[in-house]
Amino acid sequence: MSELANLVLACDKRLGDCRLSLNISLPLQGVVGIFGLSGSGKTSLINLIAGLIKPDAGRIEFQQQCFVDRQRKRWLAPEQRRIGYVFQDARLFPHYTVRGNLLYGHPTRADTPEKLARIVELLGIKSLLARHPNGLSGGERQRVAIGRALLSDPQLLLMDEPLASLDEPRKQELMPYLKALSSEFNLPIILVSHSLNEVLQLVDHLVLMDAGKVVQHGPLEQVWNSPAMQPWLGVTEQSVLLTAKVAEVTDDHGMLPLALANKADEGGKPLCLWSSCHREKEKGQVLQAGHDVRLKIRAADVAVSRVQPEQTSMRNILPVTLVSMTELADQQIEWLMAVGEQFIKARITAWAQQEMQLKAGESAYALIKGINVLGVSKKS
CATH class of the missing domain: 3.40.50.300 (P-loop containing nucleotide triphosphate hydrolases)
Structure with a gap:
């Protein structure tokens, strides 16, 4: 034991x-x-x-x-x-x-x-x-x-x-x-x-x-x-959970950086997702630097791109590695993608998969439309 x-x-x-x-x-x-x-x-x-x-x-x-x-x-x-x-x-x-x-x-x-x-x-x-x-x-x-x-x-x-x-x-x-x-x-x-x-x-x-x-x-x-x-x-609520830590706020855009565990960019800085701090205050949670948080990301809220998009309103774009593909009903495809030691899923159409010819092991970019911050666990 x-x-x-x-x-x-x-x-x-x-x-x-x-x-x-x-x-x-x-x-x-x-x-x-x-x-x-x-x-x-x-x-x-x-x-x-x-x-x-x-x-x-x-x-x-x-x-x-x-x-x-x-x-x-x-x-x-x-x-x-x-x-x-x-x-x-x-x-x-x-x-x-x-x-x-x-x-x-x-x-x-x-x-x-x-x-x-x-x-x-x-x-x-x-x-x-x-x-x-x-x-x-x-x-x-x-x-x-x-x-x-x-x-x-x-x-x-x-x-x-x-x-x-x-x-x-x-x-x-x-x-x-x-x-x-x-x-x-x-x-x-x-x-x-x-x-x-x-x-x-x-x-x-x-x-x-x-x-x-x-x-x-x-x-x-x-x-x-x-x-x-x-x-x-359920089909529409397929999602994954990730762990992150609230990083120091470096701008005044009303957003909080959430550093993903065990994942850094090419410069060695923690790879971050961004969340609205105002939205969390409405839930009664005031997120501060050092707080460990749990994130939920729905597969339906994630798109895939072969190249890093530029000039886009999306703030959450992550480099990922394609892991495995699952064919679903209604001409839908679900990709499991690695972000460091954690994973996210993306729901795309079979049409998009046929056109892009995505394959396991390839690098890509995940475009995340929405993040649900579930709660604060502690402040380190």
Whole structure:
């Protein structure tokens, strides 16, 4: 098991018509997303970790601590695992105030007031402490539920679709708090979701499930860009994820340079894409030099040229190496192109391919019409 692979799931469980068959080691650093169709076994997987259900066979280990081993007849009760669990519905006690819900079942400890104050500040619920749950919005109730889980001093936090029951404005309200949790508390989080947007905004490591099995898992960019993920994206939303770092602003055009990892121009300078800083401010994100960001580029927003265009309004033009071509329906061609150690895709017509006679291994230029900056991960 690798140094970061702190959770081992090597077990089987039958639940009605679904049979979970797991054999993975997960690096619990940041947020691990569990993604798949309803009925694929996502919630059952985290219930196994929490001890809410027992596997029929196999073992589960966390940081070399045995949660369960059926062969050796070992079983650690749920209350002994130090796991926080946030459900789809907040499950607050209606007759308690927010403060009462936060402190319910919390053992008397010297650090409780300080930890409560820190959590209340992080989650923005100070003004809610004297209120009862029936007077809170859905997003506020979920923030209180998260606070209660954090006050239990967990070594791992499980979240079962915490945004699923919320409308879009409440989801956007809660998203920044979820983003801050793992880094603020140095706490690994396993997040179950069936929302591509939540995955893109929150997840560092993605586990893709289907019919009780793990189809693929790895860093989000790696899984998103893999063939296993493509059926989820649909024909018009085929895209890739890239990582970049906000570089120093050298002009006053209202654009931010985003330096691509492991890629430089002929002069040795980092190769940059450009994004509107004003657009990111509208999302509540103020991008600054040193921030690591994740970018999404749709294949439909990328064109290909054999020569570097001049006198064009397009600001994002990258030298690329053609890697492989895939023929699609409706006379469409998709090219996979390398930019250093990362990749982008371009969707062109079969007519254009026939005329240009593009071949794998050749150099070309990618003309990118649109970039979606998904979020800030940290400032180096």
